[in-house]
Amino acid sequence: MKLQFLGAAQIVTGSSFLLEVAGKKILIDCGMFQGSKTVRALNYRNFLYEPASIDCVVLTHAHIDHCGLIPKLCKQGFKGKVYATKVTSELCGIMLPDSAHIQESDAEIANRKGERAGKKHVEPLYTVDDALAALAHFAPVAYNDELNLIPGVVVRFKDAGHIIGSAIVEVFVTENNETVKLLFSGDLGQPDQPIIKDPTIIDGADYVITESTYGNRLHLHYDKEDKLAEIINDTVDRGGNVVIPSFAVGRTQTLLFYLHKLWKENKISDIPVVIDSPLAIAVTQIFAHNTQEYDEEAAKLLSSIGGLPEMPHLIIAKTAEESRALNNMPGSKIIISASGMADAGRILHHLKHNLWRAEASVLFVGYQAEGSMGRRLVDGIKRVKIMGEEVGVKAKIYNLEGFSAHADRNQIMEWLSRINNPKPANIFLVHGEPIASYPLADLIGEKIKVSTYIPRYGDTAIIEGRTWRVEEANITIEPVAKDLEDFLSLAEAEYVQIKKRILNVVLREPDKLRDVAIRVEKVVRYMKKLMNDI
Numbered sequence: 001m002k003l004q005f006l007g008a009a010q011i012v013t014g015s016s017f018l019l020e021v022a023g024k025k026i027l028i029d030c031g032m033f034q035g036s037k038t039v040r041a042l043n044y045r046n047f048l049y050e051p052a053s054i055d056c057v058v059l060t061h062a063h064i065d066h067c068g069l070i071p072k073l074c075k076q077g078f079k080g081k082v083y084a085t086k087v088t089s090e091l092c093g094i095m096l097p098d099s100a101h102i103q104e105s106d107a108e109i110a111n112r113k114g115e116r117a118g119k120k121h122v123e124p125l126y127t128v129d130d131a132l133a134a135l136a137h138f139a140p141v142a143y144n145d146e147l148n149l150i151p152g153v154v155v156r157f158k159d160a161g162h163i164i165g166s167a168i169v170e171v172f173v174t175e176n177n178e179t180v181k182l183l184f185s186g187d188l189g190q191p192d193q194p195i196i197k198d199p200t201i202i203d204g205a206d207y208v209i210t211e212s213t214y215g216n217r218l219h220l221h222y223d224k225e226d227k228l229a230e231i232i233n234d235t236v237d238r239g240g241n242v243v244i245p246s247f248a249v250g251r252t253q254t255l256l257f258y259l260h261k262l263w264k265e266n267k268i269s270d271i272p273v274v275i276d277s278p279l280a281i282a283v284t285q286i287f288a289h290n291t292q293e294y295d296e297e298a299a300k301l302l303s304s305i306g307g308l309p310e311m312p313h314l315i316i317a318k319t320a321e322e323s324r325a326l327n328n329m330p331g332s333k334i335i336i337s338a339s340g341m342a343d344a345g346r347i348l349h350h351l352k353h354n355l356w357r358a359e360a361s362v363l364f365v366g367y368q369a370e371g372s373m374g375r376r377l378v379d380g381i382k383r384v385k386i387m388g389e390e391v392g393v394k395a396k397i398y399n400l401e402g403f404s405a406h407a408d409r410n411q412i413m414e415w416l417s418r419i420n421n422p423k424p425a426n427i428f429l430v431h432g433e434p435i436a437s438y439p440l441a442d443l444i445g446e447k448i449k450v451s452t453y454i455p456r457y458g459d460t461a462i463i464e465g466r467t468w469r470v471e472e473a474n475i476t477i478e479p480v481a482k483d484l485e486d487f488l489s490l491a492e493a494e495y496v497q498i499k500k501r502i503l504n505v506v507l508r509e510p511d512k513l514r515d516v517a518i519r520v521e522k523v524v525r526y527m528k529k530l531m532n533d534i
Contacts, residue, residue: 001173001463003182003209005455006048007031008431012213012369013065014042015431017184018049021173024150025049027057028169028184028209032068032099034341036371043069043125048458048475052077056149057137059084060186061166062091062249068099071126074134083147085157086140087165087290091249093135094282098248100124100131102344143167161189161199162405163250164286164293168200178465183424185210187431188407188415190219194257195287195294196250199407204421206466212432213367214408215440224402225258229267231361231398236271236332240359240395245347245374247340248280250405251366253287255336260311274326276317276337276346320346327353340365341372348373352386360395365403370433382494409440417448425466429454 001021007014007029014033019026033042051073059082060066070082070092084092103124110122141147147155152174157167166189171182183205191198235242246252252275262268275281287294315333317323323346326335337347342364351373354360368374376384378399383392407415416427427450429437434454441452453461458473502520506513 004460009457015066029066030069031066035369056080057082071130071134081139082137085165089138089140096131100128158200162187183208208427212429212437213406215436219408235361238359242334245342252280272333274315274335341374358394363398
């Protein structure tokens, strides 16, 4: 058999793996690339296979970086089934049309601007109609049921504990009278999270394909509730808004869980909590209709009407007009809006109206991919461009760790260490940036004593029983230098702004020249020292 890595290879997004067995082709995930412009451009490249040649898709969960290119796949000729859990199928029923709406909107904006500049007409990656047509391919499968995909290949879904409906996928391949088990972690969840169950422990596998998003990091173990309350109360005291970019699936529901708990315990005031994401509202309703997926505490929290917490100060902004009206709403409020990486959606409007306000706070509660707006804000950028307008960053920026739906380094290691019967012949590390994957690979070799491989885009593993080798791909996706160039351009723009400010200060107050010169000299010395070993 062959396993080709077509996404989430040394980056976090675009999950997609092509398994070829006896002339049949099975796609594990078909995810969208997210992050910088360079990474997002990969969504427009041709697939490295003919979509019509794919026999079926096995989907781990409903996050767009795992399912977001399924409409494109169907649009270009895929005729088979998309196998996923019941809840994942339901979530995709709203996630994919919503993604298509964003594609159409982005294309419309690009064409409006491009027409004035004489640029070529841009087609959306796929349309709402394409997304709706793709949903007809979905075939729900229950956890723990064995599904015969093709002769000699059986799959089984196990709860991944990442988001509701998420799955670890066991794939049993029988060739030459020998059965080999491949284990795809999908996105592995954190244990002891509210609402959803812990990741399923798997006792054995011949090969593991595991995520490594937080392979170099540990989640902080602290009282998340108290820290959340502190940020909210400090912001209210300053008279500002708390703006929370949040993923519609999982993170928004977890935040509602904690906010309801803090309010019931009188740790925060009756500050309005605004859910400004039609997608998040629809997702929460799916949560409410699938009580089998979460625990008793969560079931009590969610009300029977719409599945939202019973908070009298909860506001639902369904329409664009209601969303815009929030800008004129007096007093402090908590605004939860998508997307979680602040790259698209209504959150951009709220950032545009709040980032420049010193009294406001922007709170990130999930992973921020390299190149995303969220990552740049967390990294401390002082000016950003939002919808064509430059905005200064004066709001307080928080990155509240511990809310992540991904397992950290030790949690991944604990999960991997339980796979002993049999112990893997190799572990492939995907869904992680190199800075995370390589330290995790070293730790696996040291502690678990299993070989690892970190694939590049297009690499193919040739597997014969418990013997394997890799055919490395010679595929250029986009030069990494382009991402660096984009980052340096941002740094250069920041330098220009600082230079103007310094010159204005010295022109107004010449006696400050010496002090400014000393500071600039220190900065230059520090930069030389910092870059000396590159």
